[in-house]
Amino acid sequence: MIGRFAPSPTGPLHFGSLLAALASYCEAKSQGGRWLVRMEDIDKPREMAGTADHILHTLEAFGFEWDGAVVYQSQRTPLYQEALGQLKAKSLIYNCDCSRKEIADSAQQGIDGLVYPGTCRHKTAIKSPHASRLIVDSNPISFQDAIQGQIQQNLAHSVGDFVLKRADGLCAYQLAVVVDDLEQGISHIVRGADLLDSTPRQIYLQQLLGHPTLQYAHIPVASNAAREKLSKQTLAPAIDAAQASTLLTHALNFLGQQAPKDLTSHSANDILQWAKQHWAINKVARQRSIVLS
């Protein structure tokens, strides 16, 4: 069993990221598995300088220990190119020069933004710069999420042909995450439910690259009083290592783990020990989001 935490270094860790780190760590460690950290720094333009190191120091201060060296997506472009090449060889990739406006003018709302209407599938002359899209089909993709239950999605109806390589030349998240999870031998993915709707795209890519579906568990995301997901965009405060014990206990309770009241008076390491020993994924609420009290 191998789990992972895969932060994007676009800002310091906040309470929402702590939940994903803690849940993925407990799920792997409670079963004697390995837990890896992968820095998803593929989107260099969105990166905040110094954040990757800051994230790792914060994880350490909260008592987390990862197995093996941290993997940086920015150093793995050849792996992503290779996977793209495999898909091209199957004639599943086409170039697309549609602007955002062109897509907005002709597309319908889908599960995660607009459904790409396939405009460039049959175009012969494509301008540069252009993106590379993956052809999807309408066979339903289903999987059993350990927290959210049975999930089914029809990619053709809900997403459309999606981008694997962006017009600026960067590899898209969906491709990088699938290639890395496979290459690192990840078996169990525990992360925020904001990524639940991306999972069928990732399962489809795994299938095309000849791999079995991984095990998934999507924890509820923490949202603020305005019901917005805590994120860098909603200006969620950075977690403070001086508050590690309080925040870890709070995170365990958010995840339904019923931490004893006096746990906050213990060190972060002791709290993680308790968490590993008592972790029960079936106690995590089957909700996509929970408003922080």
Ligand code: GLU
């Ligand atoms: N890097 C993504 C994020 O920070 C997480 C990706 C994943 O867990 O699949 O939201």
